[in-house]
Amino acid sequence: MHDEQQPLTGFTVGVTAERKAEEIGGLLSRRGARVLYGAAMHTVPLPEDGELASATSEVLSAPVDIAIAITGVGFRGWLEAAEANGVRDRLVEHLRSATLLARGAKAKGAIRGAGLLEEWTSPAEESAEVLDHLLARGVSGARIVLQVHGDPMLRFQSELRDAGAEVVPVTVYRWTDPLDLPALDDLIDAVLAGEVDALPFTSAPAATNLLNRADRTGRGGRFRELLREKVLIACVGPVTAAPIAAAGLPYVMPDRARTGALVRLVAEELPKLGR
Incomplete structure (x- = not known):
């Protein structure tokens, strides 16, 4: 039974955003989640x-x-x-x-x-x-x-x-690899260790680069398997979801393409799935 105010207590959510990382992490933390940060890309100014x-x-x-x-x-x-x-x-x-x-x-x-x-x-x-x-x-x-x-x-x-x-x-x-690649690798490892319950995405490049990084480091096959079977993937909108769909991975999407709606969706769906 989860607290209505903190429905994500006991769950771990990975945040791959760069610009909105603090905002998304804060919204998730307030709902009880443990948050792991690993920006998946860097926007060139x-x-x-x-x-x-x-x-x-x-x-x-x-x-x-x-x-x-x-x-x-x-x-x-x-x-x-x-x-x-x-x-x-x-x-x-x-x-x-x-x-x-x-x-x-x-x-x-x-x-x-x-x-x-x-x-x-x-x-x-x-x-x-x-x-x-x-x-x-x-x-x-x-x-x-x-x-x-x-x-x-x-x-x-x-x-x-x-x-x-x-x-x-x-x-x-233009997007490049994140400034902190070790943090992204740690997040991928956490998924492989079964420690991550959900991955919300707010941009297509982050989703693309996360999958590419797993592939480039020889972890792609197992990583995709775990995403398919054990991790709730939530995409803010159809453009963000495109690389996830192209990889044949299941995902959920809020009715409105807004960060708040994305976090609410994770808070609604994750407790239904359980660990």
């Missing part, structure tokens, strides 16, 4: 990212026919990084003559926030719909700038190139 600066220079090197904003936070982040490097105004003017497309409402808001105007927004807010729209209109000979956010969208890029376009990807947020 935008002004320090030489690859982003190089991509921006490439965008500015020739006229742009079509520019695609995939995420609002990514498009705004790109302009903020350009401002830090002294080329924001030049970049905005450079994109003004391009046909601007938005994957969804937030991307459209970021375009308009920059004083630009989009021609079309995906009604379903899906990348696949943006790709279909582009292929239907024809892109042969077009120079297309694609703002990507985390996922490199390689298939999206290759289909545009196969249709005759030049594609300039601009990766706004």
Whole structure:
């Protein structure tokens, strides 16, 4: 029988987030959980990212026919990084003559926030719909700038190139291994030792890198087996869940893609499963 206020008493939850680690850990601890921290990835700060600066220079090197904003936070982040490097105004003017497309409402808001105007927004807010729209209109000979956010969208890029376009990807947020790799290895070992009852995820890169790290260190097979059989995996939303689903692992997901809802879901589901 678990305390209604602390339903996670007796359970151990692993936190793989970097930016939201303290917030998630605090919410779990208040519900009685023992929390193990092992950030699964590190986000490279935008002004320090030489690859982003190089991509921006490439965008500015020739006229742009079509520019695609995939995420609002990514498009705004790109302009903020350009401002830090002294080329924001030049970049905005450079994109003004391009046909601007938005994957969804937030991307459209970021375009308009920059004083630009989009021609079309995906009604379903899906990348696949943006790709279909582009292929239907024809892109042969077009120079297309694609703002990507985390996922490199390689298939999206290759289909545009196969249709005759030049594609300039601009990766706004880039992830690397975590700054504290031993902590991540310790968390993987804790899962292998049967000490971890749940793993909540708030980002796809964290889920991807956790699995990759287990594979790279020769622990992948057994690690996946334990995740499948012994660990409750909770993903904040469908984008975060994609690498978990691709690995064939079961997971649960809250109705709303919010950190608080994710923790509440873990607190509801874990006691039902028992140890």
